[in-house]
Amino acid sequence: MAGFNVRTVLVTGANRGIGLELVKQLLEKSSPPEWVFATCRDPEGERAQQLKNLVSRHPNLVIVALEATDPASIKAAATRVEEHLKGSGLNLLINNAAIGGNGTLESETLDDMSLVYTTNVTGPLLVSQAFLPLLKKAAQGSNQKGLSCSKAAIVNMSSEAGSIQNVFIWHLGQAIAYRCSKAALNMLTKCQSLGYEGDGILSIAVHPGWVQTDMGSFMAPVTVDASVRGILNVLPTLSEKDNGAFVSWEGKVLPW
Numbered sequence: 632m633a634g635f636n637v638r639t640v641l642v643t644g645a646n647r648g649i650g651l652e653l654v655k656q657l658l659e660k661s662s663p664p665e666w667v668f669a670t671c672r673d674p675e676g677e678r679a680q681q682l683k684n685l686v687s688r689h690p691n692l693v694i695v696a697l698e699a700t701d702p703a704s705i706k707a708a709a710t711r712v713e714e715h716l717k718g719s720g721l722n723l724l725i726n727n728a729a730i731g732g733n734g735t736l737e738s739e740t741l742d743d744m745s746l747v748y749t750t751n752v753t754g755p756l757l758v759s760q761a762f763l764p765l766l767k768k769a770a771q772g773s774n775q776k777g778l779s780c781s782k783a784a785i786v787n788m789s790s791e792a793g794s795i796q797n798v799f800i801w802h803l804g805q806a807i808a809y810r811c812s813k814a815a816l817n818m819l820t821k822c823q824s825l826g827y828e829g830d831g832i833l834s835i836a837v838h839p840g841w842v843q844t845d846m847g848s849f850m851a852p853v854t855v856d857a858s859v860r861g862i863l864n865v866l867p868t869l870s871e872k873d874n875g876a877f878v879s880w881e882g883k884v885l886p887w
Contacts, residue, residue, distance in 0.1 A: 635781065635863065635866060635867035636662055637664050637722050637780060637781045638664055638665050638666075638719075638722050638781075639665060639666045639667075639668070639716065639720070639721050639722050639723070640664050640666070640667050640668065640721075640722065640723040640724075640725065641669075641670065641723070641724050641725065641762065642657075642667070642727055643670045643697060643699060643725065643726055643727050643728035643754075643755075644670070644671065644699070644727045644728030645669035645670055645682060645694075645727070646669075646671035646672075646678050646679045646681070646682050647678065647681075648842070648855060649727055649788065649839050649842060649855060649858060649859060650669070650671075650725075650728070651681060651682060652856060652859040653725060653727065653862070653863070654667055654669045654682065654685065654692065655685065655859075656856075656859050656860065656863055657863070658685065658691070658692060663689075663691060664691065664722075665691060666691055666693060666715065666716070667689075667691060667692050667693070668693050668695050668712050668721075669692060669693070669694050670694075670695045670696070670697035670708060670728070671694070671696070672696070672698045673696070674694045674695070674696050679694065682694055693712075693715060695708050695711055695712060696708065697728075697758070699728045699750055699754030699755070699757070700746075700749050700750055700753070700754055702757055705757050705761045706761055708761070709761035709762055709765070713764075713765060716765065719772070720766065720767070720768030720769025720770070720771070720772055720783070721762055721765035721766055721768075721769055721783075722769045722780075722781060722782065722783055722784070723780055723781070723783075723784050723786065723866075724759065724762050724784070724785050724786070725788065726754070726755035726758055726759065726786065726787045726788060727788040728750070728754060728755075728758075729750060729751045729754075729788065729812075730746070730747055730750045730751065730809075731747075731809050732747055732806060732808050732809050733804045733805070733806050733809075734805070734808055735807065736805060736807060739808055743808050744807075744808045747808035747809060747812045748808070748811070748812050748815065751809070751812035751813065751815075751816060752815045752816050752819060755787050755819060756819055759785050759823060763827070763830075763832075766783045766830070766832050767783070767830050767831075767832070769782065769783040770782055770783035770830055770831030770832055771831070773831070777870050777871045778828070778832070778833035778869075778870055778871040778874055779869065779870055780833060780835075780866040780867060780869055781867065782831065783830075783831055783832045783833065784832060784834070784835065784866075784869075785820075785823055785827070785833070785834045785835070786837055786866065787816055787817075787819065787820045787823075787834070787835070787836045788837055788839060789813050789820070789836040789837060789838055790809070790813040790839075791838045791879070792806060792810050792813055793809075793810050793811075793812070793813025793815075793816065793817055794814075794817075794838075794877070794886055794887060795814055795886075795887055796886040797886060798810070799841070800841060814887075816836065817836050817877055817887060820834050820835065820836040820875060820877070821834075821875045823875075824875025825875065833869060833870075833873070833874055834874060835866075835869055835873060835874075835875075835878065836876070836877045836878070837862060837865070837877075837878055837880065838878070838879045838880065838885055839853075839862060839880050840852075840853035840857075840858045840861070840879065840880045840881075842854070842855055842858045843855060853880070858880050861880035861882075862880045864882075865878060865880065865882045868882065
């Protein structure tokens with residue numbers, strides 16, 4: 632994480648798994664961000680307890696309610712963050728909130744496909760739309776040349792399960808809705824890279840590895856700590872040459 636000096640970060644789906652660990656490791660940096668905004672559906676609920684425990688030790692952590700499938704909730708979250716920043720911009724948006732599922736070609740339903748797509752694709756689109764003015768403000772206020780995660784960036788947490796070429800760990804589960812949603816998220820990332828490059832915003836899709844989380848299964852080979860440490864080592868190395876790319880937590884470029 633050397634040299635990764637990002638002033639303001641927002642992480643969605645921050646109450647568990649990779650999102651929670653991203654928040655923890657960002658706060659534990661020797662030069663932590665001035666503000667870390669951690670969003671989850673219900674900040675007062677039991678599932679946000681670990682996140683709430685961090686607030687007493689880290690006054691630069693702000694927990695924000697955000698339901699990625701609810702446009703009104705997203706808009707309210709963006710307003711709250713904007714008020715908190717008091718005229719400054721948001722440097723790094725990490726769209727991490729997602730849901731899984733292990734439906735097969737035979738068992739997937741309209742409801743399951745729709746919910747997974749809404750959460751995993753439409754959610755990041757709407758969140759990015761809502762925070763775009765703050766990302767633009769950060770880019771405009773920066774004296775850095777080119778594109779970078781410390782200037783202004785959208786990081787979409789994807790999965791190699793959505794790689795059409797690799798179809799990662801197919802033998803362990805078809806997960807049709809999840810795979811299709813992540814392939815679509817990769818396309819969204821590419822579109823964002825083309826649409827926002829002129830605004831000075833970097834857009835990247837990241838595969839965090841097959842991680843030991845509630846969603847990733849405890850059979851997975853990569854610990855949450857190792858995955859997030861890897862991601863936070865990769866992000867500062869990214870620049871305009873990587874805009875729109877699909878990269879792994881180890882920094883490898885993955886095929887679409």
